[in-house]
Amino acid sequence: MYITTNPAKTVLYIGITNSLPQRMAQHYSNRGANQTFAGRYFCYNLLYFEEYPDSKAAIEREKELKGWTRAKKEVLIASDNPDWLFLQP
Numbered sequence: 678m679y680i681t682t683n684p685a686k687t688v689l690y691i692g693i694t695n696s697l698p699q700r701m702a703q704h705y706s707n708r709g710a711n712q713t714f715a716g717r718y719f720c721y722n723l724l725y726f727e728e729y730p731d732s733k734a735a736i737e738r739e740k741e742l743k744g745w746t747r748a749k750k751e752v753l754i755a756s757d758n759p760d761w762l763f764l765q766p
Contacts, residue, residue, distance in 0.1 A: 690720035
């Protein structure tokens with residue numbers, strides 16, 4: 678499970694993948710593409726991620742976080758990345 682943002686850090690995108698480096702490359706190459714949320718809002722900068730042993734657990738966590746408020750997501754990100762630095766996968 679991972680959280681990305683746009684360069685201005687105004688939009689958050691939550692997703693899951695089994696290959697974070699590959700997925701981040703896809704987000705970057707899709708920047709500006711209107712057919713996807715992450716592309717439309719330029720969400721290609723990694724802020725936070727969690728690893729899970731299986732996809733079911735990752736999907737459950739993704740759904741949980743998508744139900745959170747922006748403020749709660751910000752606290753989660755800051756707990757591991759207080760300066761909101763863009764991470765390399």
